Amino acid sequence: MSDLKADASGFSQPAPTPRTGGIAIATAELSGWKVLLVLALCLAAGKILLPVGMIRPPDWMILPFAAWINAVFDFLRYDLGLLSITRTIADGIEWCLDVTGNLLYGRNRWPHLGPIPWSVLAISFAILGYALGGWKLAVLSGGTLVWIAVMGQWRWAMETLSVIVVAAPLSVLIGMVTGVTAWRWSWFERALNPLLNIAQSMPHFAYMIPVVVFIGVGPKAGAVVTIIFSVPPMIRLTLLGLRKVPEEVVEAGKMNGASQWALLTRVRLPTARSELLLGVNQVIMQCLAMVVLASFIGMPGLGQRLLQMLQALRIGPAFEIGITIVLIAITLDRLSKAWATKKPVHHESGTHWMARHRLWLVWAGFASVAWLVAQVIPYLHEVTRSQALSMAPVIDMSVNWFLTLAAPVTEAIRRFLIIWVLIPFRDAILWLPFTAILVAVAALGWALGGRRSALICLAFMIPIAMTGWWDRAMITVYTVLTAVGLAALVSLPLSVWGAGNATRARRMLLVCDTLQTFPSFIYLIPVVMLFGVSDVAVLAAVMVFAGVPLVRYTIEGLNGIEPEVLEAGQMNGTTWWQALRHIRLPLAFPTILIGFNQSAMFALFMVIIAAFIGTQDLGQEMQRALSATDVGKGLTLGFAVAFLGLMADHLLMRWSRNIHERREARS
Amino acid sequence: MSEPAIECCNVWKVFGPNPVAHARTLKQEPSAGSDGHVVAVRDVTLRVKRGEMLVVMGLSGSGKSTLVRCLSRLVDVTDGVIKIDGQDIGSLSERDLIALRREKMGMVFQSFGLLPHRTVLENVAFPLEMRGQSRSARIARAREVLALVGLAEREDYYPRELSGGQQQRVGIARSLAIEPDIWFLDEPFSALDPLIRREMQDEFLRLKQLSDRTIVFITHDFDEALRLADRIAIMKNGAIEQCDTPDRIVLQPATDYVARFTQGIDRARVVHAGALCTPLNGSIVEGAPVASDVTIRALSRRLVAETRALIPVADSQGHIIGSLNRTQALDLLLGEAQ
Numbered sequence A: 001m002s003d004l005k006a007d008a009s010g011f012s013q014p015a016p017t018p019r020t021g022g023i024a025i026a027t028a029e030l031s032g033w034k035v036l037l038v039l040a041l042c043l044a045a046g047k048i049l050l051p052v053g054m055i056r057p058p059d060w061m062i063l064p065f066a067a068w069i070n071a072v073f074d075f076l077r078y079d080l081g082l083l084s085i086t087r088t089i090a091d092g093i094e095w096c097l098d099v100t101g102n103l104l105y106g107r108n109r110w111p112h113l114g115p116i117p118w119s120v121l122a123i124s125f126a127i128l129g130y131a132l133g134g135w136k137l138a139v140l141s142g143g144t145l146v147w148i149a150v151m152g153q154w155r156w157a158m159e160t161l162s163v164i165v166v167a168a169p170l171s172v173l174i175g176m177v178t179g180v181t182a183w184r185w186s187w188f189e190r191a192l193n194p195l196l197n198i199a200q201s202m203p204h205f206a207y208m209i210p211v212v213v214f215i216g217v218g219p220k221a222g223a224v225v226t227i228i229f230s231v232p233p234m235i236r237l238t239l240l241g242l243r244k245v246p247e248e249v250v251e252a253g254k255m256n257g258a259s260q261w262a263l264l265t266r267v268r269l270p271t272a273r274s275e276l277l278l279g280v281n282q283v284i285m286q287c288l289a290m291v292v293l294a295s296f297i298g299m300p301g302l303g304q305r306l307l308q309m310l311q312a313l314r315i316g317p318a319f320e321i322g323i324t325i326v327l328i329a330i331t332l333d334r335l336s337k338a339w340a341t342k343k344p345v346h347h348e349s350g351t352h353w354m355a356r357h358r359l360w361l362v363w364a365g366f367a368s369v370a371w372l373v374a375q376v377i378p379y380l381h382e383v384t385r386s387q388a389l390s391m392a393p394v395i396d397m398s399v400n401w402f403l404t405l406a407a408p409v410t411e412a413i414r415r416f417l418i419i420w421v422l423i424p425f426r427d428a429i430l431w432l433p434f435t436a437i438l439v440a441v442a443a444l445g446w447a448l449g450g451r452r453s454a455l456i457c458l459a460f461m462i463p464i465a466m467t468g469w470w471d472r473a474m475i476t477v478y479t480v481l482t483a484v485g486l487a488a489l490v491s492l493p494l495s496v497w498g499a500g501n502a503t504r505a506r507r508m509l510l511v512c513d514t515l516q517t518f519p520s521f522i523y524l525i526p527v528v529m530l531f532g533v534s535d536v537a538v539l540a541a542v543m544v545f546a547g548v549p550l551v552r553y554t555i556e557g558l559n560g561i562e563p564e565v566l567e568a569g570q571m572n573g574t575t576w577w578q579a580l581r582h583i584r585l586p587l588a589f590p591t592i593l594i595g596f597n598q599s600a601m602f603a604l605f606m607v608i609i610a611a612f613i614g615t616q617d618l619g620q621e622m623q624r625a626l627s628a629t630d631v632g633k634g635l636t637l638g639f640a641v642a643f644l645g646l647m648a649d650h651l652l653m654r655w656s657r658n659i660h661e662r663r664e665a666r667s
Numbered sequence B: 001m002s003e004p005a006i007e008c009c010n011v012w013k014v015f016g017p018n019p020v021a022h023a024r025t026l027k028q029e030p031s032a033g034s035d036g037h038v039v040a041v042r043d044v045t046l047r048v049k050r051g052e053m054l055v056v057m058g059l060s061g062s063g064k065s066t067l068v069r070c071l072s073r074l075v076d077v078t079d080g081v082i083k084i085d086g087q088d089i090g091s092l093s094e095r096d097l098i099a100l101r102r103e104k105m106g107m108v109f110q111s112f113g114l115l116p117h118r119t120v121l122e123n124v125a126f127p128l129e130m131r132g133q134s135r136s137a138r139i140a141r142a143r144e145v146l147a148l149v150g151l152a153e154r155e156d157y158y159p160r161e162l163s164g165g166q167q168q169r170v171g172i173a174r175s176l177a178i179e180p181d182i183w184f185l186d187e188p189f190s191a192l193d194p195l196i197r198r199e200m201q202d203e204f205l206r207l208k209q210l211s212d213r214t215i216v217f218i219t220h221d222f223d224e225a226l227r228l229a230d231r232i233a234i235m236k237n238g239a240i241e242q243c244d245t246p247d248r249i250v251l252q253p254a255t256d257y258v259a260r261f262t263q264g265i266d267r268a269r270v271v272h273a274g275a276l277c278t279p280l281n282g283s284i285v286e287g288a289p290v291a292s293d294v295t296i297r298a299l300s301r302r303l304v305a306e307t308r309a310l311i312p313v314a315d316s317q318g319h320i321i322g323s324l325n326r327t328q329a330l331d332l333l334l335g336e337a338q
Ligand SMILES: Nc1ncnc2c1ncn2[C@@H]1O[C@H](COP(=O)(O)OP(=O)(O)OP(=O)(O)O)[C@@H](O)[C@H]1O
Pocket: B015, B016, B038, B039, B040, B058, B059, B060, B061, B062, B063, B064, B065, B066, B067, B110
C-alpha cells in the first residue's frame, strides 16, 4: 500500500532546490535541529519545574472534536436526509447479498435456487484455476473448497464469500470511475489525494463506526464498509495505469479518429489493463481483510466464528478457521494475479468452435455431472455438522502439549518483556512532558527533512494533543515503536541471511508475499495460542505483522545492488562483514527505510485490531466507541491514528528520498 | 487544384514553462537564451501541393516529429497557422477535428503506437472500427492489408509478441487500411530489413500514383528520400534550412549546414540531366538528346563515350530544352565538381 503511495506522490515531487548556497542552508538546518533537541532535553530534565499545562495538554487546548463531528453527522443524517439515501443504497446492496447468499449457502431469498452443491463449486473453481494458471492453481483452488466443505465450514465460508462477490466488483467499479475522474480533472485529484492518504492510514475500525451510524449492523453494513475500505487502492492504480499509457498510443487513437469516449474506453483503459487488474487483486485482498474484521459489526461468516473462538480461547477451532481464511486468501490472490498476467492463447484461424471453447465445455460437462451426482449423494451436496471432519480436539491436544512444553520459555519471554522492556519504556514515555515530545518530534523532522518537515510533524502531532487522548496515543506509539524495534532485531539478521543466496532470497520473498496476503486478523491466532490474552500477545502479533515488510524490503534492497559495485569491493579485498557494513547495508538503506515505513503502518493497523485482546491504547477506546456507535469519538481516534501513521510515513519517506538525492547529486 | 493540401505559415512549437511568451521573445530577438524552453519547431513556413511527397530530414531532435504532430494537430502550435485543404485546423472544434482525421488523415508513428491489448488483426481494424464499419467488412479489409505487409500468419498475435520490424509493419498496415488523402509517415521503415523496406517503398509509390495522395515522409535515409521525394525539407534546431527538389538541395545548398548534410552522398545519383542543363540561347546542338529526368549516374556510360562538348537535353515531350555541358557532367560524376 505504501509503495503505491510513494509511486503516486512521486509525480508531485518538488524540484530539487538550487545547489547555490546549499552549504549555508545545511549548516543553518544542522544547528536548528540541534537547538530543538537540546530544548527537548531541557524540557524533559526540568520536568519538576514545568507548570502542569506543559506536562500534559491543558484543558483550554483540548477541543471537543468528537462533539463537532457528531453534530456534523447529525446534520447529515437528519437535516439533510442523508440517512434515507444511504438506507436506499444499502437496500440495493442487500438485494445483491440476498442473491449471492441464496446461491452460495441457500439463504431463503430470491431466486430460491441455492445452495449450489459444494462439489459443483469446487469443480468450477478448479477449472477456473486451470484456465488461469494451469494445474497447480487448479489443485490449490479446488483443494481449498474441498477443505472448506470437508471441514464443515462451508456455510461460514460462503457467508464471507457472498459478501466479497458483491463488494469487490462494486469497489472496482467505484474505484475506476473515481480514478478516471481524478485523471480527467486535476482539481479533483488534488482534492482527492489528501483524502486518500488519510483514508489509507485510517485503522479499519474508524471506517466501521460511520457505517454503523448510517446503515446499522449486519451483513449489509459489513458489505458497505468493505466496499469503502477497498476502494482507495483501486483509485490509485487506475490513476497510475492511465498515466502510464504511452503518449504515442493515445496519438494513434486520435489519428484514427477516436472520440474522447472511444479514446478512454478503447485505448486508455484497455492499455492500462495490467495496473487495473493489479487493482482488482488489491481490492479483493482488502475486501477479504475487511470482511473478516467486519465481524465486529455483526457480519456473520468466518470472521465471526474466529472472533468467537478466540474470545473463548478455543484454539483448535480457531486454528482451523485460520487455515481456511489463509487458504481462501492465497487462492483469491493467486487467481487474480494469474488473471492479470495471463498470456493470450492463439488459435489457428479456422479452429473449430468446440476447440476454441474447450474449457467452457469441459466445465459445463463436469459441473452438470457433479450436480446430478450431488442430487443422489447428499454428502456431495452439503456436508452436515456430524459428517464434518474437524481436527479441533487433536489440535487442541497437541497445542496444549506444546504449550506445557514451551511454557517455561514463553513465560520467561513474557516476564522479561513485561518487566524489562514494556513497563520501563511505557513509563518513560508517559513520564515525558508532552511539550518535550513535541519539540523532540520537531527536531527529528528538522534533522531529516529541514524546517518544512519539522512543521509538518508538528501539524500532525499538535492536533493529537488537542483531542485529549494524548496518553492513549503515547501508549500506541510506544507499542508500535517497541514492536517495530523488536521486529527489526529479528528480521534484519534474518534478511541478511536470506539475501545471501539467490534461491533462498526468492523463497523468502515468496513467503513474505504470501504472508502479506493474509488478513491481519489471522496473526492473532498463534500469538493468543502462545501468550494468551495479554500485552505481550499484542506485541508479538504486531511484531510478526510488522516484520514481514521489513524482511521483504531488506532482501530487495540488499539484492538490488548492482553487481559491479560489490565486485569492485571484492577487488579491494573487503571481507564479507566489511562488505555488508560499508557497502551493502548503506546502499540498501533507502529501500530498508521504505520497509520500515510500511512496517510502521502495518504495526499501527495491527495495534488497533489487537485491542480486543487487551491494551490500553487508542485501539481500546476505538473498540468502546464502536460498541457505543459514537462516531465523533471513533473518527477523532481514527484521525489520531492516521496522523501518527502519516507522520511516520512523511519522516521515513523524506529520509529515504534525501539519501537518494544526495547520492544522485554526488554521482 | 491550385490550393495546396497543406499550408503552414510561421509555425512555432515551443515546449517549456511559458511557451507563448518565449516564442514572442524569440521572434523579436532570435538569439535570446533558452530559459528552460525547447524550441522544437521554429518559424516554419511550408506548402505541400496535392499529390506531392515531401520528405523531411534532419538530425535527431531537430523537430521533425513535432512538425508532423503540429500538422496533424496532435499538438497545438504555439504560434502560426496551419491549413489543411484551405481550412485552418487550429480553429476546428473537437468534433470537426475528429471528422477531418477520419476523412482525410492517416499517420504511421515512429514508435508504432500499437494498442497493446489488441491482436494484430484488431489493431489494423481499429481505424475502420472508429469509422463505424461493420465487423465483417473491417476484418476482411484488415486481412487484406496484413497480407500486403506479409503478416497474414500473425494476425492473432499481440504486439509484444512481435519483433520490432513486424510491429512496424502492423503500424503501416493500420494506416494502409484506410488509404488516407493526407499521409504522415514518421520514419515508417526504420526497423525494416532492406528487402521489405524496398517492397514497402514501392507499395507507397504505387499508392501515391494511384490517386493524388499528399504524403509527408520523415526519414534518416537519404537513398530512401531520393527514391520517394518530390521535394526534401532539411531541418535544423526546429527551423527548415532548405526545402527544395533533391537536385537543388545538392547543387545549390542554401546554407553550410545543408551542404554538410549532403556531403557524403554520391551527387551523380541525385542530379538529373535537366538540373545541369543550360538554356541554348540561340546556339545549336546536334545529335540525339538525353532525357531531362535521367540521373547523371545513369548517363555515365554515354558521357564517357560521348565526343560532343554540349549534349542536347529533351523534356518528357521530346522538346529540346537546353544543353548539358559534358565536362561539367563528368566532373560531377567523378566527384570533382565545385
Ligand atoms: N512533449 C515534449 N515535451 C518537451 N519537449 C519535447 C516534447 N516533444 C519533443 N520535445 C523536444 O523537441 C525536440 C524535437 O523533438 P522531435 O521528436 O520532433 O525530434 P525528431 O526530429 O523527430 O528526432 P528523431 O529523429 O530522433 O525522431 C527535442 O529536443 C525534444 O526533446
